[in-house]
Amino acid sequence: MKIKQLGYLSAALLLTLSACGNEGNNNDENGDDEEIVVIPVEATTVSRGDISAYYSNTATLEAEQEALxxxxxxxxxxxxxxxxxxxxxxxxxxxxxxxxxxxxxxxxAKSNMDRLYNDYTRSKELFEKQAISAEEYQNKQFEYEAQKSAY
Structure with a gap:
């Protein structure tokens, strides 16, 4: 029976020692092991200066609208x-x-139009005085009207 008690005592001692030996372990609440990494930084005062940064790339562009x-x-x-x-x-x-x-x-074209207008008005006056035939007057009128519509 003494051996049984000695077994219980050694089991309790092992449990107690394992619970106390947690110095190297940093477990958070979730149980995840997290290692803290220290990053060296350099601090300086604020000053004005040029910023030089650029991005170079190639691309194909298409217009939203094309026009003729x-x-x-x-x-x-x-x-x-x-x-x-x-x-x-x-x-x-x-x-x-x-x-x-x-x-x-x-x-x-303007000078030709002016000439035909003058010919037309002159032939109109002559036709009214019956100095030219109706055919000549109509020819001058037609030439003037044709040029007027083309002008």
């Missing part, structure tokens, strides 16, 4: 008013075309 750009007349572009990537509105002028030839043609 068409000139009303043919010609050589002598001035571009926008840069690539600029936002533009519908109807905005983005380039100017050399227009000297068109100005000459417009002046020629």
């Amino acid at each position: 750009v068409v000139a009303k007349v043919r010609g050589i572009i002598n001035q571009v008013l926008v840069e690539e990537g600029d936002f533009v509105r519908a109807g905005q002028v983005i380039a100017k075309i050399e227009d000297e030839q068109y100005r000459i043609e417009a002046e020629r």
Whole structure:
């Protein structure tokens, strides 16, 4: 029986010693073992300075909207008013075309229109005085009206 008591006593002593020997273990409430890591840092006072950071990458971009750009007349572009990537509105002028030839043609058409108008008014006066035939008057009137609609 003494051996039995000695066995119980040694078991109780082992339990007591194992409960007291917890110096190296840091267990939190959840029972997880967590190791504290010390990170060295350097402290300094606040001062103004340049920040240099950049990011370089390549990509393919697609426009949200695409537009067909068409000139009303043919010609050589002598001035571009926008840069690539600029936002533009519908109807905005983005380039100017050399227009000297068109100005000459417009002046020629205007002078031709003025001449036909003068011929028409003169033939109208002559027709009213019965100095020219109705056919000649109608020809002048037709030429003037045709040029007027084309102008």
